Amino acid sequence: MEKTFERFTLAHGSGGELTSQLLEDGVFKLLQNEYLQKRHDGAVFELSGRLAFTTDSYVVSPLFFPGGCIGDLAVNGTVNDLAMCGARPKFLSLSFILEEGFSKDEFHAILSAIREASATAGVLVVTGDTKVVERGKGDKIFINTSGIGQVHPQAQVDAGNIRPGDRILISGPVASHGMAIMSVREGLAFESQLQSDTAPVHEQVLALLDAFGSDIHFLRDPTRGGVATVLNEIARQTNLGMAITEQQIPLEGQVQSACEMLGLDPLYVANEGIFIAWVSEAVSVAALQQLQALSPPGQQAAIIGKVVTEHPGQVVLQTFIGGRRVVAMPSGEQLPRIC
Amino acid sequence: MKYLSEYRNAAVVKKLLTELQAIVTQPWMLMEICGGQTHSLVKNGILEMLPPEVTMVHGPGCPVCVTPASMIDKAVALAMRQEVVLCSFGDMVRVPGSRKSLQQARSEGGNLKIVYSPLDAVKLAQEHPEKEVIFFAVGFETTAPANALAVLQAAKQGLTNFSVLVSHVLVPPAMEAILSDRFNNINAFLGAGHVCTVMGLQEYYALAQKYRVPVVVTGFEPVDLLEGILLAVRQLETGRAAVENQYARVVRESGNEAAQAVIREVFEVADREWRGIGLIPQSGYRVREQYRQFDAEQKFGESAEVLFSETDTGCIAGEILRGLKKPAQCPHFGKACTPLYPLGAPMVSSEGACAAYFHFSQACEVTASPH
Numbered sequence: 258m259e260k261t262f263e264r265f266t267l268a269h270g271s272g273g274e275l276t277s278q279l280l281e282d283g284v285f286k287l288l289q290n291e292y293l294q295k296r297h298d299g300a301v302f303e304l305s306g307r308l309a310f311t312t313d314s315y316v317v318s319p320l321f322f323p324g325g326c327i328g329d330l331a332v333n334g335t336v337n338d339l340a341m342c343g344a345r346p347k348f349l350s351l352s353f354i355l356e357e358g359f360s361k362d363e364f365h366a367i368l369s370a371i372r373e374a375s376a377t378a379g380v381l382v383v384t385g386d387t388k389v390v391e392r393g394k395g396d397k398i399f400i401n402t403s404g405i406g407q408v409h410p411q412a413q414v415d416a417g418n419i420r421p422g423d424r425i426l427i428s429g430p431v432a433s434h435g436m437a438i439m440s441v442r443e444g445l446a447f448e449s450q451l452q453s454d455t456a457p458v459h460e461q462v463l464a465l466l467d468a469f470g471s472d473i474h475f476l477r478d479p480t481r482g483g484v485a486t487v488l489n490e491i492a493r494q495t496n497l498g499m500a501i502t503e504q505q506i507p508l509e510g511q512v513q514s515a516c517e518m519l520g521l522d523p524l525y526v527a528n529e530g531i532f533i534a535w536v537s538e539a540v541s542v543a544a545l546q547q548l549q550a551l552s553p554p555g556q557q558a559a560i561i562g563k564v565v566t567e568h569p570g571q572v573v574l575q576t577f578i579g580g581r582r583v584v585a586m587p588s589g590e591q592l593p594r595i596c
Numbered sequence: 597m598k599y600l601s602e603y604r605n606a607a608v609v610k611k612l613l614t615e616l617q618a619i620v621t622q623p624w625m626l627m628e629i630c631g632g633q634t635h636s637l638v639k640n641g642i643l644e645m646l647p648p649e650v651t652m653v654h655g656p657g658c659p660v661c662v663t664p665a666s667m668i669d670k671a672v673a674l675a676m677r678q679e680v681v682l683c684s685f686g687d688m689v690r691v692p693g694s695r696k697s698l699q700q701a702r703s704e705g706g707n708l709k710i711v712y713s714p715l716d717a718v719k720l721a722q723e724h725p726e727k728e729v730i731f732f733a734v735g736f737e738t739t740a741p742a743n744a745l746a747v748l749q750a751a752k753q754g755l756t757n758f759s760v761l762v763s764h765v766l767v768p769p770a771m772e773a774i775l776s777d778r779f780n781n782i783n784a785f786l787g788a789g790h791v792c793t794v795m796g797l798q799e800y801y802a803l804a805q806k807y808r809v810p811v812v813v814t815g816f817e818p819v820d821l822l823e824g825i826l827l828a829v830r831q832l833e834t835g836r837a838a839v840e841n842q843y844a845r846v847v848r849e850s851g852n853e854a855a856q857a858v859i860r861e862v863f864e865v866a867d868r869e870w871r872g873i874g875l876i877p878q879s880g881y882r883v884r885e886q887y888r889q890f891d892a893e894q895k896f897g898e899s900a901e902v903l904f905s906e907t908d909t910g911c912i913a914g915e916i917l918r919g920l921k922k923p924a925q926c927p928h929f930g931k932a933c934t935p936l937y938p939l940g941a942p943m944v945s946s947e948g949a950c951a952a953y954f955h956f957s958q959a960c961e962v963t964a965s966p967h
Contacts (some may be wrong), residue, residue, distance in 0.1 A: 300948070436911040576639070576641045577606060577818070578605075579606050579609065579645070580640050580641020580642055580644065580645050581641045582640070585954075588934070
């Protein structure tokens with residue numbers, strides 16, 4: 258991008274000369290591909306078979322955090338939603354809502370992250386939009402991405418396929434993203450080497466589907482609200498119980514320390530690079546081994562529990578000391594304890 | 597994790613439970629003072645592991661829960677003033693006042709900022725000389741030193757736009773209020789480990805003697821809690837009523853004298869109103885005359901108008917906090933009153949007895965179902 262301006266003005270979203278300049282020097286230059294090349298109102302392409310389609314909006318504070326930025330999230334989040342449908346992500350749309358006064362350098366850094374993340378994930382950004390809103394009407398930058406993917410031919414990913422006895426598999430350590438964000442959040446910053454786990458997970462998912470097909474009953478990524486929220490949602494939806502064991506839940510030492518210090522339960526903290534799979538008991542160990550072999554992301558994969566007919570609609574945790582408690586649906590954001 | 601995994605050791609827990617089982621011969625009611633202990637008992641599933649003779653009653657030690665509606669009203673009124681930025685710990689913002697919570701005040705244009713340390717509020721005051729920054733100083737003896745330090749820091753920097761709205765309360769007077777109630781049924785206390793880290797043990801000897809009640813100062817991990825319960829039950833079973841220190845790795849006999857000095861410098865003991873309990877004489881702190889320019893109540897006057905009392909919402913916080921009623925005995929529990937839509941403070945914080953019981957009662961249903 259030419260260093261022609263420092264900060265966004267309303268004119269950058271007006272559709273005129275500045276918009277054109279912004280697109281040519283920024284989005285088109287950095288994300289160039291044959292579809293964007295056409296400079297058309299939309300992308301025209303061919304895809305066959307079952308398709309998955311998803312959308313998500315990204316707002317995060319701060320915009321840059323250890324291990325990533327809002328740009329990585331905007332790509333990986335949508336890629337992972339497609340992966341949870343059992344699909345290989347193919348195409349993304351990319352829309353920005355920018356606040357007047359937002360810095361061009363930061364925008365450029367975010368665009369670069371988007372380019373890197375989409376290259377890593379093997380997806381193409383094929384269409385998009387940019388709007389600028391008055392100062393005070395937004396919060397620096399909001400991003401929306403939608404994605405289309407091709408569903409794996411053997412995939413039968415449906416919560417209706419979850420059965421009692423299914424094992425609950427988690428693909429990596431929990432709570433890394435949320436705690437990394439918290440470590441740099443205004444007013445709470447503490448020194449750490451915590452890193453967000455933001456990453457695409459579709460290669461791991463597709464490898465599982467290649468090997469085990471319809472034995473992979475359901476997939477869900479535990480983003481906002483963490484593992485506890487996802488397990489509760491699925492328990493309610495299926496009217497089955499989810500029985501998990503605290504001891505088995507992978508958690509990195511630093512993340513655990515940060516959670517202990519702030520009095521937060523890692524089960525409720527957000528993740529951006531792991532997924533939960535409900536798999537039939539018969540293939541669960543082989544599926545776990547396969548994930549663990551896909552190093553490095555899967556090395557800490559674990560079977561954290563199973564689906565039961567007892568306590569329908571509820572998640573029950575066996576604690577470290579052998580006690581049991583209900584893991585409830587969260588009621589609002591977790592807050593650090595007073596004392 | 598060092599100093600953590602040792603206190604979450606399943607084998608040690610089992611040994612303590614077996615020992616407890618062996619010595620308990622009759623029903624006992626134990627109150628854990630601190631909300632952090634309540635939280636840990638529930639989080640680790642300890643309540644349902646205990647022998648049926650041992651009943652835990654959740655005490656008043658949740659700072660959010662005991663802050664009276666009238667103080668929330670004052671905070672709300674201050675937050676609505678144009679020049680004010682009211683800084684608060686996150687837990688406080690959802691607690692209902694007599695008319696509204698701080699969260700509601702914010703949605704109506706109130707200027708509220710959530711901070712994680714009182715010193716962040718001092719920094720804010722320094723950076724924004726055009727604003728009046730008020731820190732909502734709540735909590736027990738545990739948070740008092742940091743809040744007092746914030747005042748000292750502001751004084752040192754010569755800030756004229758920083759003050760504290762103080763709603764500090766003290767543990768021993770609350771214990772005395774519970775013990776002297778004619779309906780009291782508490783046989784022993786698990787003392788609040790972190791309160792005693794600051795204040796030491798001295799304040800508890802007279803209480804234990806006067807009311808013939810064991811006080812075992814206890815930590816927060818599963819092994820701590822079970823050892824504390826075991827020590828208390830052993831005292832009860834052998835007819836003793838002493839002050840014991842289970843949490844000796846943190847709590848010293850004389851406490852943290854430097855912290856006590858800071859508290860004494862800024863605060864003096866005063867009467868305080870407790871949510872649902874009412875006024876308890878000499879049960880809290882107020883800012884000393886010497887630092888009155890940092891006392892938000894002195895600075896801004898009693899601007900809040902209290903419309904009606906908390907009991908009008910149907911919340912029985914007073915009986916809950918004194919251990920007279922269990923949350924499930926409240927007609928609104930889990931129905932009109934849930935963590936998402938709390939009628940009263942004990943349902944708000946994760947350390948509040950009702951919020952803790954809200955989860956525990958679900959766990960009871962679980963236990964009753966076939967395995």
